Amino acid sequence: MRLELVKRQEHSRLMVVVSPILAITLTVILGGGIFALYGVSPLEGLYAFFIEPLNSYWSLEELLVKAGPLILIAVGLCVCFLSNTWNIGAEGQFTIGAIFGSIIPILYPEWTSGFALPAMILMGAIGGMLWASIPALLKTRFGTNEILSSLMLVYVAQYLLDYLVRGPWRDPDGFNFPESRIFDSAHVLPKFGDGRLHLGVLIAIVVAILIWFLLSKTLKGFEIKVLGQSPRAGRFAGFSSNRMVWFGFLLSGAFAGLAGVFEVSGSIEQLTPVISPGYGFTAIIVAFLGRLNPIAIIFAGLLLGLSYIGGEAAQVSLGISNKMTNVFQGMLLFFVLACDILIHYRVRLVNPREAGNDVA
Amino acid sequence: MTWLEPILLTIVTASTPLLLAALGELICERAGVLNLGVEGMMIIGAVCGFAVAHTTGSMSLGVIAAVVCSMIMSLLFGFLTLHLLCNQVATGLALTILGLGLSGLIGESFIGEPGHKLPQLELPFLSELPYVGRLLFAQDALVYISILGVILVSFVLFRTRLGLIIRATGDNHRSAHALGYSVRKVRYGAVLFGGACSGLAGAYLSLAYTPQWTEGMTAGRGWIALALVVFASWRPLRLLLGAYLFGAVSVLQFHAQAYGIALPSQLMSSLPYIVTIFVLVIISGNKQLTKINTPACLGKPFRPDR
Numbered sequence: 001m002r003l004e005l006v007k008r009q010e011h012s013r014l015m016v017v018v019s020p021i022l023a024i025t026l027t028v029i030l031g032g033g034i035f036a037l038y039g040v041s042p043l044e045g046l047y048a049f050f051i052e053p054l055n056s057y058w059s060l061e062e063l064l065v066k067a068g069p070l071i072l073i074a075v076g077l078c079v080c081f082l083s084n085t086w087n088i089g090a091e092g093q094f095t096i097g098a099i100f101g102s103i104i105p106i107l108y109p110e111w112t113s114g115f116a117l118p119a120m121i122l123m124g125a126i127g128g129m130l131w132a133s134i135p136a137l138l139k140t141r142f143g144t145n146e147i148l149s150s151l152m153l154v155y156v157a158q159y160l161l162d163y164l165v166r167g168p169w170r171d172p173d174g175f176n177f178p179e180s181r182i183f184d185s186a187h188v189l190p191k192f193g194d195g196r197l198h199l200g201v202l203i204a205i206v207v208a209i210l211i212w213f214l215l216s217k218t219l220k221g222f223e224i225k226v227l228g229q230s231p232r233a234g235r236f237a238g239f240s241s242n243r244m245v246w247f248g249f250l251l252s253g254a255f256a257g258l259a260g261v262f263e264v265s266g267s268i269e270q271l272t273p274v275i276s277p278g279y280g281f282t283a284i285i286v287a288f289l290g291r292l293n294p295i296a297i298i299f300a301g302l303l304l305g306l307s308y309i310g311g312e313a314a315q316v317s318l319g320i321s322n323k324m325t326n327v328f329q330g331m332l333l334f335f336v337l338a339c340d341i342l343i344h345y346r347v348r349l350v351n352p353r354e355a356g357n358d359v360a
Numbered sequence: 361m362t363w364l365e366p367i368l369l370t371i372v373t374a375s376t377p378l379l380l381a382a383l384g385e386l387i388c389e390r391a392g393v394l395n396l397g398v399e400g401m402m403i404i405g406a407v408c409g410f411a412v413a414h415t416t417g418s419m420s421l422g423v424i425a426a427v428v429c430s431m432i433m434s435l436l437f438g439f440l441t442l443h444l445l446c447n448q449v450a451t452g453l454a455l456t457i458l459g460l461g462l463s464g465l466i467g468e469s470f471i472g473e474p475g476h477k478l479p480q481l482e483l484p485f486l487s488e489l490p491y492v493g494r495l496l497f498a499q500d501a502l503v504y505i506s507i508l509g510v511i512l513v514s515f516v517l518f519r520t521r522l523g524l525i526i527r528a529t530g531d532n533h534r535s536a537h538a539l540g541y542s543v544r545k546v547r548y549g550a551v552l553f554g555g556a557c558s559g560l561a562g563a564y565l566s567l568a569y570t571p572q573w574t575e576g577m578t579a580g581r582g583w584i585a586l587a588l589v590v591f592a593s594w595r596p597l598r599l600l601l602g603a604y605l606f607g608a609v610s611v612l613q614f615h616a617q618a619y620g621i622a623l624p625s626q627l628m629s630s631l632p633y634i635v636t637i638f639v640l641v642i643i644s645g646n647k648q649l650t651k652i653n654t655p656a657c658l659g660k661p662f663r664p665d666r
Contacts, residue, residue: 138640144637147449149641152634155580155630159630326460327458329457333450337454341444
């Protein structure tokens with residue numbers, strides 16, 4: 001038997017909806033299998049991972065807090081990916097955004113006026129944009145592969161953060177722990193609910209809707225898609241692919257930087273050597289699971305957010321390693337990519353002998 | 361000479377994993393497949409190699425396990441990109457993310473376990489040569505394999521029919537197909553070879569470089585290997601030069617500390633990544649060089665019409 005792909009005349013609208021669901025189902029089934037390997041009943045494991053965290057108000061709030069940065073970063077990345085620009089370094093832009101956003105609360109803690117917080121947020125976005133502008137510059141000026149350059153900058157950003165919190169920005173009253181001072185309440189994002197949910201989450205959802213509007217209703221959105229699907233056609237239409245590289249990187253860098261400053265100012269409230277459980281990389285999965293559509297990305301972000309708190313919950317209740325989170329995320333991206341071909345192709349199993357008879 | 365020898369020895373150990381991984385990727389890209397999952401395959405190799413060597417006590421079984429597990433990972437990539445025609449960039453990223461996740465889960469119970477170092481194979485007579493003897497002829501098996509691999513790959517790629525087929529597939533898959541070669545089979549072979557080499561690189565990390573398992577121990581070496589292939593403009597001998605250059609940069613920090621150079625350790629640690637970017641810029645700035653050498657069908661999916 002041989003597997004063959006037959007191109008569909010038109011892309012299947014049904015499969016656009018079915019393929020992500022299929023991918024999630026396959027991931028859950030395989031995940032259950034891994035639970036069984038580790039001696040945990042699959043149903044119990046999956047329940048603890050995906051259902052239990054949804055049962056309490058507290059963890060629903062936590063889910064939104066985790067989904068916020070994922071959505072914000074993924075929405076920026078989806079603009080990049082749609083225009084066929086590969087920004088893989090969102091994790092680094094997130095880190096630099098957090099560092100830039102922390103300049104005021106750490107170096108000028110006395111400045112507690114109402115302008116301090118907006119200034120911090122602005123600086124976070126600027127930090128992310130600056131970091132993203134390096135691969136954009138190298139790509140447009142020298143043709144350097146942006147995948148590698150943006151990824152290398154992730155490591156550089158993480159070492160910079162490590163240097164700052166262990167060196168010049170370490171809290172003098174912090175008993176030598178590698179942590180910055182704790183932010184003044186004037187430098188902390190407004191909170192809702194029981195006290196974990198912060199403004200950043202709301203902004204993430206608003207941004208997703210704005211970018212959805214940009215992509216589906218404006219000329220810019222059209223330009224992004226044309227340049228992504230056919231750079232040649234884009235050039236004939238007078239669109240510049242270099243300008244698009246800049247646009248994609250600056251936008252996604254700004255959003256990743258925002259996510260970074262929201263995370264430190266809304267959630268951690270200080271700088272620590274590690275400020276992200278890999279949001280910048282997980283957001284890539286979110287973008288693809290959302291099929292590069294900002295509205296779908298909101299839901300994808302919630303699901304991946306659930307994988308973080310599910311991992312923690314399953315570790316507490318069943319003693320399953322929280323590393324399962326990353327395994328689930330990796331499997332999910334694989335299945336998403338594999339199932340997406342169903343949109344453009346029909347899959348057929350062909351018996352080579354029969355195929356041979358046809359020809360004869 | 362006495363002070364130079366330890367430095368050169370550490371350069372060899374730091375360069376070998378880069379060289380091994382890049383060698384596999386070079387063949388892969390020569391056949392037209394861009395596999396960004398090197399980091400993921402490498403870390404799976406590292407964890408499986410360590411786990412098997414630790415439980416069985418056999419180093420060779422560990423290395424074999426590393427190769428086999430990484431090849432399985434590469435097979436996944438091959439199935440998605442060659443059979444299902446998925447986007448190679450996205451699938452490669454998926455492979456890296458999955459590899460990093462899985463390795464964390466597999467390796468969790470091995471954290472902090474003492475490991476064993478691959479034995480050094482001292483070649484008789486040669487290893488007793490003054491100055492260069494121990495440096496060149498008293499290394500472990502994987503170092504020899506990496507050097508022989510470069511020579512072998514170079515020979516196969518440019519002096520044999522197989523090499524011609526591989527290059528043809530990467531440069532013009534339509535013509536290769538028209539000539540009756542199975543593009544898919546050639547590419548599967550190249551992807552699997554890439555997986556095997558990444559597995560060796562991973563095994564080298566956890567069984568020779570730092571003989572233990574720590575999470576995320578590849579630390580971006582898979583990505584540096586990818587950059588090395590560009591640096592080498594897809595030529596194996598230049599790869600050897602590049603890998604040793606990068607190896608030298610990455611061990612700089614230890615020796616700088618020993619000589620009391622007071623730079624922040626984080627700056628020294630990020631040096632290999634910064635150097636990678638610089639080198640990429642210099643190489644890609646030379647448009648003619650990149651245009652001539654880049655396999656023309658790199659990253660493009662191929663579906664036989666028939």
